[in-house]
Amino acid sequence: MIPAEKINYRIAKIRVEKNLEALLKTSHTIKDIFEVSFSKKDFTLFNLVKHNNLTEVTYGEAEKKIRSFAGYFQKTISKDEHYVGLLLENSAEWIYSFYGLLMAGYCPICLSTQNGAKHAVEILNRVKSQTLITNLPKVEFSGTLINPFEISGGFSIKESWANEIVFTTSGTSGTEKIIRYTGEELTYQVQCAASLLKKNHILASNDTGYLKHLLILPLYHIFGFIAVFLWFTFFNTTIIIPSSMAPNKIREAAMIGEPSHIFAVPLFWE
Numbered sequence: 001m002i003p004a005e006k007i008n009y010r011i012a013k014i015r016v017e018k019n020l021e022a023l024l025k026t027s028h029t030i031k032d033i034f035e036v037s038f039s040k041k042d043f044t045l046f047n048l049v050k051h052n053n054l055t056e057v058t059y060g061e062a063e064k065k066i067r068s069f070a071g072y073f074q075k076t077i078s079k080d081e082h083y084v085g086l087l088l089e090n091s092a093e094w095i096y097s098f099y100g101l102l103m104a105g106y107c108p109i110c111l112s113t114q115n116g117a118k119h120a121v122e123i124l125n126r127v128k129s130q131t132l133i134t135n136l137p138k139v140e141f142s143g144t145l146i147n148p149f150e151i152s153g154g155f156s157i158k159e160s161w162a163n164e165i166v167f168t169t170s171g172t173s174g175t176e177k178i179i180r181y182t183g184e185e186l187t188y189q190v191q192c193a194a195s196l197l198k199k200n201h202i203l204a205s206n207d208t209g210y211l212k213h214l215l216i217l218p219l220y221h222i223f224g225f226i227a228v229f230l231w232f233t234f235f236n237t238t239i240i241i242p243s244s245m246a247p248n249k250i251r252e253a254a255m256i257g258e259p260s261h262i263f264a265v266p267l268f269w270e
Helices: 009-024 030-037 059-076 092-104 116-126 183-199 222-234 247-257
Strands: 044-050 053-058 083-087 107-110 131-134 144-146 164-168 178-182 212-214 238-242
Touching (some): 083 092, 116 131
Parallel strands (some): 107 164, 212 238
Antiparallel strands (some): 164 178
């Protein structure tokens, strides 16, 4: 960890206040949220734990990958498209693809891998999307399939930011609902996080001097995206990404990554 990341409640509160102040001076778009989130180039965005090894990626390094992905999408996906499906497990590629789509001018539809590819394709057909970003095998989709794990090399990008993201419900009550968020609505969520920190010291307390959040809630779900990814990357902290959601891989990530916080639905634990 670099010295600039050493943090306590007082430092965290100052950072939250400064970042929120910077965002509130903007037009409250998703691009504005991204620029504040990635303003500390040398801070660590995520630790990727795999095969007992830890790979550290800074916000600046991640931004370069996002720009490369955005250039690839802009070159590959039709300019006439608006909604593009994103069907991935938690990974660095999910982050690169999510922001890369937005930067290239497309609205990502964050699709659940738990519901299966068939349900994902049904949703894409409802919104007339012709492109799906996924690494799942044997996906029956009449449009274009893009595997983000096969994107390599640098692609230039002419930024054309979209200002909308889409999530879907689990479908437990019937047909999945499609939920749309704009940059302004996401700004309200960030403001909420800032007020929570001021009232709850536990959100910034730690025993190690830094804040690192173990990412086990799925990014394609609104809880995982807002409560872990959006809130804490906006305040320039670090997330730890297990190589998979298998119990032994989560344990491996917790032991090697040494998280200060774990956010989970209570029923997750036995």
